[in-house]
Amino acid sequence: MTVLKVGTRGSALAMAQCGALAERFDAEVALVPITTQGDTDRSSLQQIGGTGVFVSALRDALLDGRVDVAVHSLKDLPTTPAPGIELVAVSKREDARDALCARDGLAFADLPQGARVGTGSPRRMAQLRVARPDLEVVDIRGNVPTRLARAQGDDADLDAVVLALAGLKRLGLDDRATDILSLVDFPTAPGQGALAVEIRDGDGATRAAVVKTDHAATRAAVDAERRVLAGLEAGCSAPVAAHAEVADGMLFLTGIAYATDGSTRLSASHAFTLDSTKPADLAEAARDVAERAVAELLEGGAADLVHEARA
Known part of the structure; x- marks a missing residue:
């Protein structure tokens, strides 16, 4: 049997989530x-740009044949399609919420x-400043264990860190969360909690081997979320949140743009009644709600917020 070479980042989280998906x-x-x-670059995401920094090397490996499949955290994936590459599957989303991991078991409301x-x-950063202007928000980088140690290690220098709950669960570290942050006050990054599976265009054999991992409802939801990013011309590191879900025969989407300092928050929520859960109907719903949300956000001045964040 031909062995399928599956490319992934080398972190413990990336290897764990890719390995679990590849079993299917x-x-x-x-x-x-x-x-x-x-x-390798420990500069802040704002300094290095964010867009594509966790993806480009994997795509290069896919295009030059070193791997047959590339698996990414979907929130890291640029919204612009890559020539020669097909997004063949989007995995069923893990819990999309963010988690607070604090010292002494503190909940968010109990932080001093x-x-x-x-x-x-x-x-x-923006969401924390909106919710608690009194907090000192510290820019940090590093893998999950490194960031956890900043708040819960022997030499901790922070009171808490905020991490994706999905990543903690995939590493078996969700017991380190001291509070789960609500999607109402802390809507997440587009695509958070889902994985993207990419292959080379025209590779039918590989497509047949991996396409079963595509989850139609998740794909529609993250498509709507990513269309908000694209419509605002915002990158993966922009202070933009978008969360969508398919439920009760509808696709619901909320998109939010923030001023990085937390001074401004623009929100738009829209829904689309589904005729069916066929891929074409789901795709139409994703386009519709995203277009309406983007139009409302732009009318409210979201482009200025995104531009200021880049400056």
Whole structure:
């Protein structure tokens, strides 16, 4: 049997989530760790740009044949299609919420005045400042264990860090969460909690081996979310949140743009009644709700917020 070479970032989280997904492929697989710019450059995401820094090296490996499949955290995937590459599957989403991991078991509301909270995400920075202007938000980078140690290690220098709950669960570290942050106050990054499976265009054999991992409802939801990013011309590191879900015969979407300092928050929520859950109907729903949300956000001045965040 031909072994399918599956490319992934080499972090413990990336290897764990890719390995779990690859078990469902209809092929024998070998994981191939690939080092990306985001793994070696410890500058803040705002400084290095964010867009593509965790993806480009994997795509290069796919195009030059070193791997047959590339698996990404979908929230890292640029919204612009890559020539020669097909997004063949989007995995069923894990819990999309963010988690607070604090010292002494503290919940978010119980953090003391002026508490130091770490995150490398401009979106999370803005949300923390909206919810608790008194907090000192600290820009941090590193893998999940490294960031956890900043708040819960022997030499901790922070009161808390904010991480994706999905990543904690995939590493078996969800018991380190001291509070789960609601999607109402902390809507997440487009695609958070889902994985993207990419192959080379025209590779029918590989497509047949991996396409079963595509989850139609998740794909529609993240398509709507990513269309908000694209419509605002915002990158993966922009202070933009979007969360969509398919439920009760409808597709619901909320998109939010923030000023990084937390001073401004623009929100738009829309829904589409589904005729069916066929891929074409789901795709139409994703386009419709995203277009309406983007139009409302742009009318409210979201483009200015995105531009200011880049400056």
